[in-house]
Amino acid sequence: MALRVAVIGSGPAGIYTAEALVKQSAEDVRVDVLERLPTPYGLVRYGVAPDHTSIKSIANYLRRVLELPEVRFLGGVTLGTDLSVDDLLGHYDAVVYCTGAMVDRKLGIPGEDLPGSVAATDFVNWYCGHPDVDPGRFTLDTSEIAVIGVGNVAVDVVRVLAKTADDLRSTDVPHDVLQRLAESEVKAIHMVGRRGPEHAKFTLKELRELGDLANADVCVRPDEAVVLGGDFPRQVQGNIKVLQSWAAREPIGRPRRLDVRFWLRPVEILGTERVEGLKLERTRLSEEGRVVGTGEFETLPVGMVLRSVGYQSVPLPGVPFSERTMTVPNEAGRVRDREYVAGWLKRGPTGVIGTNKSDAAETVRTLLADLEGRERGASEPIDTLLAERGVRPVTYEEWLAIEAAEAELARSLGRGERVKLVGLEAMLRACRV
Ligand SMILES: Cc1cc2nc3c(=O)[nH]c(=O)nc-3n(C[C@H](O)[C@H](O)[C@H](O)COP(=O)(O)OP(=O)(O)OC[C@H]3O[C@@H](n4cnc5c(N)ncnc54)[C@H](O)[C@@H]3O)c2cc1C
Numbered sequence: 045m046a047l048r049v050a051v052i053g054s055g056p057a058g059i060y061t062a063e064a065l066v067k068q069s070a071e072d073v074r075v076d077v078l079e080r081l082p083t084p085y086g087l088v089r090y091g092v093a094p095d096h097t098s099i100k101s102i103a104n105y106l107r108r109v110l111e112l113p114e115v116r117f118l119g120g121v122t123l124g125t126d127l128s129v130d131d132l133l134g135h136y137d138a139v140v141y142c143t144g145a146m147v148d149r150k151l152g153i154p155g156e157d158l159p160g161s162v163a164a165t166d167f168v169n170w171y172c173g174h175p176d177v178d179p180g181r182f183t184l185d186t187s188e189i190a191v192i193g194v195g196n197v198a199v200d201v202v203r204v205l206a207k208t209a210d211d212l213r214s215t216d217v218p219h220d221v222l223q224r225l226a227e228s229e230v231k232a233i234h235m236v237g238r239r240g241p242e243h244a245k246f247t248l249k250e251l252r253e254l255g256d257l258a259n260a261d262v263c264v265r266p267d268e269a270v271v272l273g274g275d276f277p278r279q280v281q282g283n284i285k286v287l288q289s290w291a292a293r294e295p296i297g298r299p300r301r302l303d304v305r306f307w308l309r310p311v312e313i314l315g316t317e318r319v320e321g322l323k324l325e326r327t328r329l330s331e332e333g334r335v336v337g338t339g340e341f342e343t344l345p346v347g348m349v350l351r352s353v354g355y356q357s358v359p360l361p362g363v364p365f366s367e368r369t370m371t372v373p374n375e376a377g378r379v380r381d382r383e384y385v386a387g388w389l390k391r392g393p394t395g396v397i398g399t400n401k402s403d404a405a406e407t408v409r410t411l412l413a414d415l416e417g418r419e420r421g422a423s424e425p426i427d428t429l430l431a432e433r434g435v436r437p438v439t440y441e442e443w444l445a446i447e448a449a450e451a452e453l454a455r456s457l458g459r460g461e462r463v464k465l466v467g468l469e470a471m472l473r474a475c476r477v
C-alpha cells in the first residue's frame with residue numbers, strides 16, 4: 045500500500061514538500077496538496093510583485109511538481125472549515141502543514157485602525173488580485189503616503205506606488221486595480237526605517253531597482269545616510285553605498301518623489317475620520333542595542349500609511365501553536381505523531397522562495413524516518429468525505445482552465461501574458477461550465 049500524505053497549502057513550502065516526498069521516498073507515495081484557494085502557488089501568485097516576472101516564473105518549476113503522477117492538487121479545500129485534523133489523520137498516513145503567514149504584524153500605536161492606515165498584507169493582496177480583497181478597496185486619492193518598514197515587502201509596495209500604471213500594463217495586475225493605479229494622485233512616498241541604513245532588511249538588488257525608477261526621484265538625507273563603524277556583511281555594505289550615493293543626488297523633477305528615511309519610529313497615526321498625518325520620533329540605539337526614542341518628533345502630512353512591518357502566521361484549529369514565536373513548535377519539522385510542518389508556518393516569515401526547498405526537505409526526511417517500517421493505516425481517499433460535505437475540490441485541470449481564462453483576458457485587453465481574474469466566482473465560472 046502506498047504511503048499517503050496530505051500537504052496543507054500549495055505555496056512554495058507545500059509544493060517543495062510534495063516534491064521531496066516523491067524524490068526521497070523509497071516506497072510508493074501518494075501526495076494530496078490541499079489548498080483553500082482554487083489556485084496554487086501561494087505567495088508566488090499572491091505576494092511576489094507583478095513586475096518581478098522572472099521570480100514569478102518559479103511557478104513553472106512548481107507546476108511540474110503538481111503534474112507528477114504521484115501528486116494531486118485539490119483547490120478550494122480549507123483545513124479548519126472543510127476538514128479537521130482528525131479527518132486528515134483518518135485518511136492519510138501523515139499530514140504536513142504549510143499554510144504560511146497570512147496576516148500583518150501590528151504596530152501597537154494610536155491611530156493604527158483609522159481608515160487609510162493599511163496593512164501591507166492587504167495592499168499586496170489588492171495589487172496581486174487575491175480573492176480576499178475587493179479590487180475597489182483602495183483609491184490612491186492622496187498626494188503623500190508613508191510606508192513603515194524597510195524590508196523587501198516595503199520596497200515592493202513603494203515600487204508599485206512609484207511606477208506609472210503604464211509601467212505595470214504588461215503585468216498580471218487585475219484590470220480594475222490597474223485603473224486605480226492610473227488614477228493615483230500620489231506625488232510623494234516616504235519609506236521609513238526605525239533604525240539606520242546598516243540595519244535595513246531589504247536586499248541590494250531590490251534596493252538598486254528603486255534608484256532606476258524612471259518616474260520617481262529617490263532622495264536620502266545626508267545626515268540619515270551616515271553610518272558609524274564598518275565591517276558589515278557585503279550586502280549591507282552594498283546597501284550603505286547605494287543609499288549614500290542617493291544622498292549625494294539632487295532630485296531632477298520626476299513626477300514622483302521617494303524619500304527613504306532612517307532613525308524614525310512611528311508613534312501615532314493622526315486623524316479623526318481618516319489618516320491625516322504620521323507622527324514620528326527620532327531614534328537611536330541604546331547601549332544594549334535597543335531602539336529608543338530621543339524625544340524629538342516630526343510629522344509627515346500623509347493621507348495614507350502602509351504598515352509593512354512583517355507577516356505572521358495564524359493558528360490552525362487543532363494544531364499546536366506558539367503565541368511567542370507565532371509558529372508551530374516542531375523538531376526538524378515534526379509537530380506530533382504523523383503531523384509535520386514546513387515553510388513560513390514552521391520557521392516564521394523570513395527567507396526567499398528557495399529557502400523553503402531545503403526547509404521542506406528537512407521536514408520530509410524527518411517524516412520518512414518516523415514512518416519507516418510502520419503499518420500504513422490510511423485506506424479511503426478523502427474524496428468521499430469531501431463529497432458528503434458538499435465540497436467539490438478544484439482539480440489541477442480546472443486550475444489550468446483558470447490560467448487559460450487569464451491569458452484570454454490579457455489578449456482581449458491588449459495586455460501582457462495574463463491578467464488575474466479576481467474573486468472566487470469569476471475563477472469558478474472560468475473553470476466550470
Ligand atoms: C509580499 C511578498 C513578496 C515576496 N516576494 C518574494 C520574491 O520576490 N522573491 C522571493 O524569493 N521571495 C519572496 N517572498 C517570500 C516568499 O513568498 C515566501 O518565502 C514563501 O511564499 C513562503 O512559502 P509558504 O509555502 O510557507 O507560504 P505561502 O506562499 O503563503 O503559501 C501558503 C499557502 O497555504 C494556503 N492556506 C492557508 N491557510 C490554509 C488552510 N487553512 N487550508 C488550506 N490552505 C491554506 C494559502 O492560501 C497559500 O496558498 C515574498 C513574500 C511576500 C510576503
Ligand SMILES: NC(=O)c1ccc[n+]([C@@H]2O[C@H](COP(=O)([O-])OP(=O)(O)OC[C@H]3O[C@@H](n4cnc5c(N)ncnc54)[C@H](OP(=O)(O)O)[C@@H]3O)[C@@H](O)[C@H]2O)c1
Binds near residue numbers: 352393
Ligand atoms: N524580492 C524578494 O526577494 C522579496 C520580496 C518581498 C519579500 N521577501 C522576503 O519576505 C520576507 C518578509 O519580508 P518583510 O519585508 O515583510 O519583512 P522583514 O524583512 O522582516 O522587514 C520588516 C521591516 O519592518 C520593520 N519593523 C518591524 N516592526 C516595526 C515597528 N514596530 N516599527 C517600525 N518598523 C518595524 C523592521 O525593522 P527592524 O529591522 O528594526 O525590526 C524591518 O525594516 C523577508 O525574508 C523578505 O526578504 C523577499
